[in-house]
Amino acid sequence: MKRFLKPLMLLISTLALFIASTSSMACIFWMFREPKMPESLIKMD
Amino acid sequence: MEFPEKISAKITTAIASNVEDLPEQKLAEIDYGIAVFIANSYKMLIIFILAILLNVFEYFLIAFVSFGMLRTFASGLHAKREWTCLPASILLFSGILYFGMTIKLNIYISSTIFTLCFMAALRYAPADTEERPIASGKLRRKLKIMSCITVLILYAASLHSLGTPASSIIVFAALIESALILPVTYKLTGNIFGAGLEINKKKEV
Numbered sequence: 001m002k003r004f005l006k007p008l009m010l011l012i013s014t015l016a017l018f019i020a021s022t023s024s025m026a027c028i029f030w031m032f033r034e035p036k037m038p039e040s041l042i043k044m045d
Numbered sequence: 046m047e048f049p050e051k052i053s054a055k056i057t058t059a060i061a062s063n064v065e066d067l068p069e070q071k072l073a074e075i076d077y078g079i080a081v082f083i084a085n086s087y088k089m090l091i092i093f094i095l096a097i098l099l100n101v102f103e104y105f106l107i108a109f110v111s112f113g114m115l116r117t118f119a120s121g122l123h124a125k126r127e128w129t130c131l132p133a134s135i136l137l138f139s140g141i142l143y144f145g146m147t148i149k150l151n152i153y154i155s156s157t158i159f160t161l162c163f164m165a166a167l168r169y170a171p172a173d174t175e176e177r178p179i180a181s182g183k184l185r186r187k188l189k190i191m192s193c194i195t196v197l198i199l200y201a202a203s204l205h206s207l208g209t210p211a212s213s214i215i216v217f218a219a220l221i222e223s224a225l226i227l228p229v230t231y232k233l234t235g236n237i238f239g240a241g242l243e244i245n246k247k248k249e250v
Contacts, residue, residue: 009063012056016078017071023081023177025184027120033130034123034176035050035080038073042244043181 047127053079088131092138101142107211108141111199111218115162118191119170120179121225122236141221145214152207155216159200162223166192172226178241180248185241196223 022028024041046054057076061067067075096105124130150158170192173179179188196219203215224230231238 020078
């Protein structure tokens with residue numbers, strides 16, 4: 001079980017980071033409630 | 046804390062204990078990504094199933110894509126609470142479908158509505174929220190240009206199918222999304238307009 005757990009967690013982390021970074025640049029989830037975005041994802045010039 | 050955040054916090058804790066050397070900042074971003082996914086996917090599934098059951102899936106898809114294309118760049122108002130967003134979204138899409146399927150719009154009305162949408166996008170897009178502020182000037186300009194281009198694409202699509210329910214649905218989807226980026230809509234719903242601009246101002250001071 002532990003053998004599969006780490007790759008699974010890595011996969012979830014990668015997908016979550018992809019969603020988070022895309023969401024910081026455009027409104028990818030079109031209609032629903034937005035959870036609070038962490039400050040590290042706020043783009044600055 | 047709403048339930049998607051509760052679940053995402055549990056998953057993030059599991060990730061932190063299984064994957065070593067993840068800094069706090071990355072964990073916060075992972076937590077946010079999971080929360081965004083959970084908060085949206087189950088509601089999207091419910092609305093898609095509802096559209097299939099009501100036998101309006103094709104028209105719903107036109108409304109969903111038209112609304113979503115513009116929303117991707119123009120952003121706009123979001124529901125503040127978990128329990129209000131699903132009924133609000135169902136109401137919003139029901140309205141677009143009802144008016145789109147019952148009201149046949151001519152070229153003059155369509156053109157007038159799209160002119161208003163274009164002006165709204167040019168003036169107010171991207172309309173961010175307190176939860177997801179857009180502070181970067183470069184990103185704001187890019188999103189504004191993309192919003193205006195999207196309005197023009199939707200206008201062309203509605204003209205292409207003029208006289209059909211699909212055309213009216215595209216017009217109403219663009220109209221509703223444009224209404225959601227107006228400062229007056231933010232004010233009426235007790236939200237703060239231009240959260241990203243405020244961050245920019247604070248940085249300059």
